Amino acid sequence: MRDDVLADDRTPVGRERPSRRPMPSGGRRAWPWADGQPLARPRWSRLRAALRRDRVMLLLALPGCCYFIVFYYLPLLGYVVAFQNYLPFIGFVDSPFVGLDNFRSLLTDPEFWAAAENTIVISLLQLLLYFPVPIGLAILINGLISTRWRRFIQSVVYLPHFVSWVIIVALFQQMLGSDGPVVHALRATGLPAVDLMTSPPFFKWLVTLQLIWKDAGWGAIIYLAALLSIDPTLYEAATVDGAGRWRRLWHVTLPGLIDITILLLILRIGALLSVGFEQIILQRDNVGPGAGEVLDTYVYFHGIAAGQWGLAAAAGILKAVIAAALVIGANRFAHRLGYGGVYT
8 A cells, every 4th residue: 555545544654643632631622732733722811921911011001091990981970960850969869860851951042052153163263273383383393403493492382381271361361451562552553442352253263362372382292293203315305306395395294294183183173062161261251151151161150050960961961972973973084085093
């Protein structure tokens, strides 16, 4: 018989049968084997090996995870208040259940829609006027040849971010208020003196201007980091090909910033219904609720201050749902355009 003919036990003649791991005493194999080769390890074993391998990184991430669980995820249980006539002195369990009555009261209140309109208008102004400023500022700073001047300008433009809104509103009051230099300059030139701090039509532009002055330098940090990640050889190749400064900006710099810009734009769209509670509430009384009421101040005055806890919780749920829908929609639109977005 030839060597390559199989015997009755289907083992080639002249070859040894692959050894198998002996069975443990329980009668079950320690590892599944087939044809002498071990199959994939059980899932629990792979998980245990991964936890052992990454235990240091997991321990480093543990405090951050605990922070988000305690201060972000556990408070979500409090949204049950939105479906109750919540009374703090009797608690969640004994407060009467009212279903969707809080949402009906919220959506039928004209003041709520006026606050929503003010919020959307301010958010769109900030999206159109504030969002591009950090990009341009980062490009200007990155274009400075002198490293000393670059560091000095970075320090100057970052500084307002660490100043509280109380001080910033006071500074604008001193500059644009009735006794400020702007009003005196208008009077000296014969123009009508307008107190911009108490002008309802100017209020939305005012809060946008304050945000630009305060956070433009801080927002430029991310774009500066993205500019440093652009390969310098791309600029060299563009220069060799005869591209000037503007063409290098258009064909090298801006494409290098497009991914991070799309990411931050999506996150900004998700925060469309949040325009800053502290900044608005400090100036709301100067222009009145008609021009200065936004959703955050509406929730505070009509919900918390008035003791309507269910109304405040219902407004919070609406904001969260709309924000999530905006992020998902903007992210899908970014995918259609061929960009990564926030998640894939």
